[in-house]
Amino acid sequence: MSDTYPISRRNNVVRRPQRGHYDKTTVHAILDAALLAHIAYVIDGQPLCTPTGFWREGERLFWHGSSASRMIRFQKPGVPVCVTVTHLDALVLARSGFHHSVNYRSVMAFGTARLLEGDEAKRRAMDGFVDRFYPGRSKLLRVPNAQEFKATTFVSMEIEQASAKIRETHVGDEEEDYALPIWAARFPVHQVIGAAEPCPRQHPDAVIPPEMRPYQAGKRLDEVLTETYRANYPSDG
Amino acid sequence: MSDTYPISRRNNVVRRPQRGHYDKTTVHAILDAALLAHIAYVIDGQPLCTPTGFWREGERLFWHGSSASRMIRFQKPGVPVCVTVTHLDALVLARSGFHHSVNYRSVMAFGTARLLEGDEAKRRAMDGFVDRFYPGRSKLLRVPNAQEFKATTFVSMEIEQASAKIRETHVGDEEEDYALPIWAARFPVHQVIGAAEPCPRQHPDAVIPPEMRPYQAGKRLDEVLTETYRANYPSDG
Numbered sequence: 001m002s003d004t005y006p007i008s009r010r011n012n013v014v015r016r017p018q019r020g021h022y023d024k025t026t027v028h029a030i031l032d033a034a035l036l037a038h039i040a041y042v043i044d045g046q047p048l049c050t051p052t053g054f055w056r057e058g059e060r061l062f063w064h065g066s067s068a069s070r071m072i073r074f075q076k077p078g079v080p081v082c083v084t085v086t087h088l089d090a091l092v093l094a095r096s097g098f099h100h101s102v103n104y105r106s107v108m109a110f111g112t113a114r115l116l117e118g119d120e121a122k123r124r125a126m127d128g129f130v131d132r133f134y135p136g137r138s139k140l141l142r143v144p145n146a147q148e149f150k151a152t153t154f155v156s157m158e159i160e161q162a163s164a165k166i167r168e169t170h171v172g173d174e175e176e177d178y179a180l181p182i183w184a185a186r187f188p189v190h191q192v193i194g195a196a197e198p199c200p201r202q203h204p205d206a207v208i209p210p211e212m213r214p215y216q217a218g219k220r221l222d223e224v225l226t227e228t229y230r231a232n233y234p235s236d237g
Numbered sequence: 238m239s240d241t242y243p244i245s246r247r248n249n250v251v252r253r254p255q256r257g258h259y260d261k262t263t264v265h266a267i268l269d270a271a272l273l274a275h276i277a278y279v280i281d282g283q284p285l286c287t288p289t290g291f292w293r294e295g296e297r298l299f300w301h302g303s304s305a306s307r308m309i310r311f312q313k314p315g316v317p318v319c320v321t322v323t324h325l326d327a328l329v330l331a332r333s334g335f336h337h338s339v340n341y342r343s344v345m346a347f348g349t350a351r352l353l354e355g356d357e358a359k360r361r362a363m364d365g366f367v368d369r370f371y372p373g374r375s376k377l378l379r380v381p382n383a384q385e386f387k388a389t390t391f392v393s394m395e396i397e398q399a400s401a402k403i404r405e406t407h408v409g410d411e412e413e414d415y416a417l418p419i420w421a422a423r424f425p426v427h428q429v430i431g432a433a434e435p436c437p438r439q440h441p442d443a444v445i446p447p448e449m450r451p452y453q454a455g456k457r458l459d460e461v462l463t464e465t466y467r468a469n470y471p472s473d474g
Contacts, residue, residue, distance in 0.1 A: 010283060082285050086288040142414055181443045186434045192427060197425065212420075
């Protein structure tokens with residue numbers, strides 16, 4: 001298996017190519033630190049972009065059947081999609097408007113989305129969706145009933161091509177502009193989780209499972225998600 | 238001017254319609270609390286989804302010319318796009334896999350993207366992009382040179398239709414499941430800014446401008462951006 005994704009016009013980073021990465025390790029790390037993806041697809045020539053919870057298993061991405069599933073259902077060969085994940089890491093204020101920027105890590109992954117078929121595959125995905133974020137949690141839950149099983153659809157996509165784009169530097173000004181007395185700085189930005197707010201109707205015997213350990217108040221969500229990903233897929237990466 | 242966006246198949250919230258909103262106040266508030274949008278467009282049948290800094294002026298959205306500008310340049314009548322903005326607000330752990338969820342505020346805005354033409358409009362957008370996030374900052378900066386002016390393109394889109402989708406409740410379980418001793422909770426998630434990291438080559442006379450006051454370490458980015466939006470567009474909303 002190749003360590004990098006094939007490059008073509010579709011995934012080539014044209015604007016600021018020095019920020020582009022095509023190796024699977026970099027792409028996977030960005031995907032596995034995220035919960036939400038934005039998924040672009042086309043209905044009757046109209047592009048649509050829907051935010052969706054997703055996860056990765058090897059080279060396959062999975063997400064919950066969204067409004068797209070209505071369309072995909074009738075297109076057995078699948079539909080082309082672009083799955084984009086973005087982490088905003090900093091605001092960068094330079095000495096010229098031109099060099100104002102943000103630090104970020106993003107991935108665009110391309111492939112063909114298909115409905116996940118077969119009861120066993122669907123059952124695995126229902127548990128997989130929970131366990132990827134909360135390792136071991138699916139076995140603690142009330143099992144899905146027939147109606148829920150029927151109402152749930154998953155879409156999956158093999159990653160055919162992908163690219164990552166990363167900016168992680170500081171202010172980058174024109175050499176002569178550093179002599180100007182203009183305040184320039186970087187503001188870090190992080191997504192953090194707060195303290196657990198228990199369900200107001202919590203059962204008195206309910207205790208927080210040890211698998212929730214990564215979810216500590218004040219921690220960065222991307223770090224929590226990377227940790228839970230590795231706990232759930234110990235053999236991956 | 239109508240207070241709500243017209244509803245059609247394109248922007249109608251079909252899945253969980255109780256979470257849908259079509260009034261401009263709700264849509265604008267979600268847009269104005271964000272810096273990044275994910276923009277979906279189509280090239281040769283292939284959907285693409287690019288993360289981009291954007292801002293709103295009235296019913297018009299602006300963003301930096303990205304890879305899409307190559308395509309848009311050759312399509313004078315404009316191209317259909319979907320601009321999506323998402324704030325993740327909480328993780329929701331229920332007593333069944335089916336009711337696991339996240340709290341979020343999202344907007345999908347539809348319209349026709351066109352390159353911003355005309356030197357004056359472009360100059361206004363270059364300043365506008367800086368001032369929307371850092372009110373008053375454009376007048377403190379080194380002015381754009383001819384090469385930067387030429388290298389910069391903006392895309393703009395009038396919002397033809399939009400919808401917001403919001404989940405902001407707690408755990409929502411099946412009535413009989415509340416009797417189960419399964420730990421259920423909500424974890425708030427916020428994007429927060431850290432302390433300013435001054436440019437390592439800061440000029441000794443450079444001082445932090447008073448307009449940066451909203452950017453306090455530990456503050457929520459969505460609240461900072463809402464504050465700076467109102468400071469920059471005092472007559473809007």
